[in-house]
Amino acid sequence: MSNKSTALVIGASRGLGLALAEEYLTRGWQIIATTRSHSEGLDSLRRRFGVSLEIEQVDVVDLNSVRSLRSSLEGRELDTLFVNAGICKANELTPVQVAEKDYLDMLLTNALSPMRVIELFHDRVNVNGVIAVMSSELGSIADSTGFWELYSSSKAALNMLMKSFHARHVEDTRALLLVAPGWVRTDMGSQNALLDVSESIPLVVDVVTRNAGVPGLRFLDRHGAELPW
Numbered sequence: 281m282s283n284k285s286t287a288l289v290i291g292a293s294r295g296l297g298l299a300l301a302e303e304y305l306t307r308g309w310q311i312i313a314t315t316r317s318h319s320e321g322l323d324s325l326r327r328r329f330g331v332s333l334e335i336e337q338v339d340v341v342d343l344n345s346v347r348s349l350r351s352s353l354e355g356r357e358l359d360t361l362f363v364n365a366g367i368c369k370a371n372e373l374t375p376v377q378v379a380e381k382d383y384l385d386m387l388l389t390n391a392l393s394p395m396r397v398i399e400l401f402h403d404r405v406n407v408n409g410v411i412a413v414m415s416s417e418l419g420s421i422a423d424s425t426g427f428w429e430l431y432s433s434s435k436a437a438l439n440m441l442m443k444s445f446h447a448r449h450v451e452d453t454r455a456l457l458l459v460a461p462g463w464v465r466t467d468m469g470s471q472n473a474l475l476d477v478s479e480s481i482p483l484v485v486d487v488v489t490r491n492a493g494v495p496g497l498r499f500l501d502r503h504g505a506e507l508p509w
């Protein structure tokens with residue numbers, strides 16, 4: 281394809297994932313961006329950046345679709361894998377109020393499925409590369425105020441699964457990052473959020489870039505500061 285650095289961004293149809301794809305493209309990277317269905321945002325990036333953007337279809341909760349992406353990317357080496365896909369279906373609800381299916385959907389999408397992507401793709405990432413997954417400040421148990429408790433618990437579960445993955449791959453030289461982007465104005469973050477996408481994603485990409493070649497697992501905010509687990 282070229283000797284450009286390559287990133288695979290999982291869940292890039294809109295919001296932070298779309299902004300990640302755009303930021304990497306602006307920095308001259310080759311991007312493989314995934315969407316569940318048609319994404320006007322990705323189509324627009326494709327018009328701007330041409331063949332530097334490849335668009336693939338994946339629903340992260342469908343393991344067959346993740347396996348099929350793995351097959352279609354046979355032979356491709358990634359410098360960065362960034363799993364961004366996530367949902368929030370409960371906001372301020374409590375365990376008694378939430379519909380069980382909504383809670384299970386969150387656990388499946390936010391915790392189990394990103395880890396399945398990482399399990400299936402980690403050997404496709406360059407040994408000096410980065411495997412990043414979008415966590416949240418709300419995933420910190422130590423810092424929890426109880427805000428969005430059910431969503432937060434799904435990100436805490438993600439953090440735990442990343443920790444366990446690291447324990448099984450302790451000799452691995454790739455950087456493993458749980459990234460907290462701040463509270464950002466997207467469909468999920470809402471218009472009440474503190475940050476514009478442009479105040480978060482360039483910093484997130486800087487953090488990921490700085491961590492290339494630095495083995496180990498870290499839970500970091502957008503400035504690169506370590507967060508309490």
Ligand SMILES: NC(=O)c1ccc[n+]([C@@H]2O[C@H](COP(=O)([O-])OP(=O)(O)OC[C@H]3O[C@@H](n4cnc5c(N)ncnc54)[C@H](OP(=O)(O)O)[C@@H]3O)[C@@H](O)[C@H]2O)c1
Binds near residue numbers: 290339473
């Ligand atoms: N915004 C914030 O303040 C904030 C803060 C901390 C962490 N985060 C995390 O950042 C990530 C992105 O959030 P966002 O604010 O950009 O949310 P968003 O605007 O709601 O976008 C969510 C993205 O995830 C994708 N997605 C959801 N379920 C998927 C699935 N089953 N398979 C594939 N893709 C799926 C969506 O695709 P579709 O278009 O197909 O639905 C969309 O691209 C999430 O992991 C979120 O938890 C966000």
